[in-house]
Amino acid sequence: MPNKKERPPVPERLPAPVVDAHTHLDACGAVDAAGVAEIVDRAAAAGVTRVVTVADDLASARWVTEASTWDSRVFAAVAIHPTRTKDFSDTERSEVERLARADRVVAVGETGLDYYWDYAPHDAQQEAFRWHIDLAKRVRKPLMIHDRDAHEDILRILAEEGAPEQVVFHCFSGDADFARRCVDAGYVLSFAGTVTFKNARALQDAARLVPSEQFLVETDAPFLTPHPFRGRANEPYCTAYTVRYLAELRQQPVQEIATAACRNAERVFQLPSVTTS
Known part of the structure; x- marks a missing residue:
């Protein structure tokens, strides 16, 4: 039986480079520049040439912003996670906005709504979500959404507030119908290892229909490891692993999926283009 703490093997390098559109390098164990370099070196060996490391509280927001300056392959996103918005002070808002304006911070996130956990009241989450939407528009950066059991309220609030130019549904968790509604609104859907799970038929149906210009790939590491390494x-x-699974699911060449995901990440996050793997 495999050791649950053991990392999966590093897979064969992809035929084209991709961007991990959502990861948490601090939660993966990186504490300094050397630790960040070690993780992104392993990623580069598999063809994952850049990453967006994402904050979920103020301390993490400070860390990811600093970490993005340690390695040219690392970018950051900052926000207060919806489960941490019970007491979202003006001081925190001011600090998040300051960090969101940093050059290598490429998105406001992850923000949104989480109705699975009860750490923060729904009204507090919704108020914080509205504030982050406004922030994304003011700093002219994409909005990176955390949506857990809150599909309808997410879409309602985006419509009421007016969505930023770029909206990313991190770790998309909806079915085909919800995916169509998001796609029709112009939103980008980011697929994590969950799409590879055997019990994820509805999510797989969603992944099949998303246009090639409206999807990203991510890990949400250290969580949601793709099948067959789930739990590690x-x-x-x-x-x-997720790129190769999506290629099989969508019946497209791996290089085509990788190229589309990379091109979309460069457009959404305004990253410099790379033309070689």
């Missing part, structure tokens, strides 16, 4: 430690290099 996840890292950005595991994006390659």
